Amino acid sequence: MAGLNLSAVSDDDDDNDQDDHPVLSAAAVAAAARSTLRPPSLQTLLEDMPDPAAVPHTSSSGGDSEEKSKSADKSSRSRKLKHDVIEAVNELIEDIDTCHEQIAEQAVEHIHHNEVILTLGSSRTVLEFLYAAKEKKRSFRVFVAEGAPRYQGHLLAKELVARGLQTTLITDSAVFAMISRVNMVIVGAHAVMANGGVIAPVGLNMVALAAQRHAVPFVVLAGSHKLCPLYPHNPEVLLNELRSPSELLDFGEFSDCMDFGSGSGSPLIHVVNPTFDYVPPKLVSLFITDTGGHNPSYMYRLIADYYSADDLVLQRKAAASN
Amino acid sequence: MEPRRNPRTVIDPKVRQVGFFAPPDRSQSGLPDAASPVHASSSSPSGNSLSPVMIPPPRHHSDNLIPPLPSPRSVPHPAVPSSYTAASEFSPTAASSYSSGSRFPGDGDDVSFSPGRLAKENSVKVMASSVPTVSLVNKPPLNIAATDKAGAEVLNDRPKAPKEKMSKAERRALQESQRAAKAAAKAEASKGPAGTPGAAPAKPAKAASRKSDVASASVTASEKKGGDRPTEKERKKDVPHPRMQYDDTSRVEKAKRRAVVKQTEARNRVELFRHLPQYEHGSQLPDLESKFFQLDPMHPAVYKVGLHYLSGDISGGNARCIAMLQAFQEVIKDYSTPPEKTLSRDLTAKISSYVSFFTECRPLSVSMGNAIRFLKSRIAKLPLTMSESEAKTTLQSDIDHFINEKIIVADKVIVSHAVTKIRDGDVLLTYGSSSAVEMILQRAHELGKQFRVVLVDSRPKLEGQLLLRRLVAKGISCTYTHINAISYIMHEATRVFLGASAVLSNGTVYSRVGTACVAMVAHAFDVPVLVCCEAYKFHERVQLDSICSNELGDPHAIANVPGREQLNFLDGCAKSDNLQLLNLIYDVMPSDYVSMIITDYGMVPPTSVPVIVREYRREHLWM
Secondary structure, three states, rough: OOOOOOOOOOOOOOOHHOOOOOOOOHHHHHEEEEEOOOOOOOHHHHHHHHOHHHOOOOOOOHHHHHOOOHHHHHHHHHHHHHHHHHHHHHHHHHEEEEEEHHHOOOOOHHHHEEEEEEEEEEOOOHHHHHHHHHHHOOEEEEEOOOOOOOOOHHHHHHHOOOOHOOEEEEHHHHHHHHHHHHOOEEEEOOOEEEOOEEEOOOHHHHHHHHHHHHHOOOOEOOHHHHHHHOOOOHHHHHOOEEOOHHHOHHHHHHHHOOOOOOOOOOOOOOEEEEEEEEHHHOOOOEEEEEOOOHHHHHHHHHHHHHOHHOOOOOOOOOOOOO | OOOOOOOOOOOOOOOOOOOOOOOOOOOOOOOOHHHHHOHHHOOOOOOOOOOOOOOOOOOOOOOOOOOOOOOOOOOOHHHHHHHHHHHHHHHHHHHHHHEEEEHOOOOOOOHHHHHHHHHHHHHHHHHHOOOOEEEOOOOOHHOOHHHHHHHHHHHHHHHHHHHHHHHHHHHHHHHHHHHHHHHHHHOOOOOOOOOOHHHHHHHHHHHHHHHOOOHHHHHHHHHHHOOOHHHHHHHOOOOOOOOOOOOOOHHHHHHHOOOOOOOOOOOOHHHHHHOOOOOOOOHHHHHHOOHHHHHHOHHHHHHHHHHHHOOOOOOOOOOOOOHHHHHHHHHHHOOOOOOOOHHHHHHHHHHHHHHHHHHHHHHOHHHHHHHHHHHHHHOOOOOOOOOOHHHHHHHHHHHHHHHHHHHHHHHHHHHHHHHOOOOEEEEEEEOOOOOOHHHHHHHHHOOOOOOEEEEEEOOOOOOOOHHHHHHHHHOOOOEEEHHHHHHHHOOOOOOEEEEEEEEOOOEEEEEEEEEHHHHHHHHHHOOOOOEOOOHHHOOOOOOOOOOOOOEEOHHHHHHHOOOOHHOOOOHHHHHOOOOOOOOOOOOEEEEOOOOOOEEEEEEEOHHHHHHHHHHOOHHHOOO
């Protein structure tokens, strides 16, 4: 997405949203008032389109001149809307690209000399974070847990070694054994929920529990674009993805065990390979985002900064009369 | 006022009764119920059967010696074997062990593994040419030479306090001299196997017996003690010998010189584990194989088992222990005493050298260490009058006994206890491949219980896949997953069954790496964790975390992911100084994660482990 840059001028004529223009009502005025304090939500952007009826009619012109002005209005309005939307998306892309630097700037405050850091799997944010601390001449060691079954930890270890950091690669099962010698756990996140819980790569709940047991701070690095305004309900199941069992078991080796003809006919082997883990907020010590460090209990406020209340639940617009 | 309670009698403070003891209604003592109010839970008389959760009280000879009279020395003898038959009611499957163990009247003094004690025994045997049976060393003056008998009786007649003080001073002097001898002997002794002081007693035994036997006279006198007091002194001296630490370069050099297996130290060692051996894998096996015909002193059975260990064909505490003991049976069968040497000392030396060979192949497990201690104690207890063939058959039958009772029958007891904990509809989670847990699951399936199994596995050994195959072949429906997914799968599990390589005295469970993670997540989800472990794997050492003592495996097993060639990112990095690969084999699970330990002594909480180790003493655990 780095190279993608939408131009402000688009050539298509998607006028679906422009069909209904509600009258500027008191609600819209109030919304406009709210929006002066906060960035405009997409819904308000769409709702606040000036009504063609409110535009002073050119009087007495012929029908076609009216139509012409209408269509001119429409196209200018649509262009403005598209411009706004595209600008917002560009900002978002830039946010995502630069969050690493802003988070990495805070690395020096948290990592000191002769520390031991533990991480699992691979995250670009974590890599940049550790590298920034290294740049500031802090000497520390990193234990990387390999993060089966994707084994991203191997990638991270390779990168860290290439950048000159002392790295030790361990298996995920050795996390409890090694965590007593670790000063801090630093991980990335897939998503941060509104209650401060984290949807993270699989295995991180185990690491968080071990860190809690040994009183080791568990730090999550997340750009603000990872914030999700939803509160999690049964996140292990509902917000999870199951991947192919072939990453765990080789079909060729176990084909003889999958004899469906036996007994009730149901398979005897089930293989479970989830992608994500949910880490509850009480296990997280600190979130480091591009706006600074926060407590898990504060994360819901950030949502209000980046999402408007209207945009939280996208609704279909009811057919409104012109 | 309870009618049953007798007026309080003063218990002689010198005779302190330690641990569980049943109301001594079968002993001849004059303290009928003084013991019973103290220990309310064993209020049932000895004849009742215990529920599985109770540890049957051991038969101390203190039960029978409660009036500390020196004269009725002979009286305890008939009483003591009867106490064993009583005890046999508590643990029905151990009946045979107890009846055969009646030779050992419950006194831990004679069998102990501090160097001092063994030396005393040996020296005593040298003097007492007419000892009829094995080792009733300290109790009866009858078995000792006449000169000492008089002295012993005289000593016994004195009041307890001065006698103990004198003996303490005596024994301290003796201990100092023996420690000096041990230090000297250790300089040329082979390095002890990790986890046992087994090698140490053998050498100082030789050294001490070379010394004057004058000391032995006072020693035997000091053996005559009435109550439990001296046993505690023995206990304090039985601090486990500190294991070989591999960052002590001088000792490592000495060990290397004597080593059979050529080991090259691995590069890129993790600093935290400098105290553990780490060698390059891959070169040892072909090297050993090529040396096969040159290793004269090595028995081929021992060699074969060593190769199995090195290649990883035999793994698991029970399997390794049984293989080692069977190899030793072969050794004993083929053994013949060289002229001018005694069987016990020479055989012990041979066994020690084989043990160091095993250690070079793969560091000893706690189960193996305990078995070696048992074997050495048996060898040491052989009476001198026994002929060689008799001694050999005795030893071989002892080994058979040990394997049968401590492993095979113990497993049956564990299975019978554990299947009572499995109900219909249970989802049982297990980790890796434990022989005890596998037997439990198979038995429960045979009994027709409806359950399913969740198997958690981890790299690099992936042992769970073997267990998965075996369970599915039996028709048990299994769910297979990786250790990272335990948070996902734990909400389905109702019970967690785990195996152990050892259980240490502070209640921590020493088992395959990753077990601690599983127990921790189970604890967080409030799922009970049951650890199944035979009692011979208990050990008196303690450990706080997994770093102090562990085993390091092949680091390349981490970097190479078999079957997923595209993931070999680290091929070029292995030479870099910045990268270390750590392959831990074991880890330590704190006792608060364990709900219950199922052993052949019953189902006990982890806090009872030091009680079992201490009260039953090592010779009770190992016959």
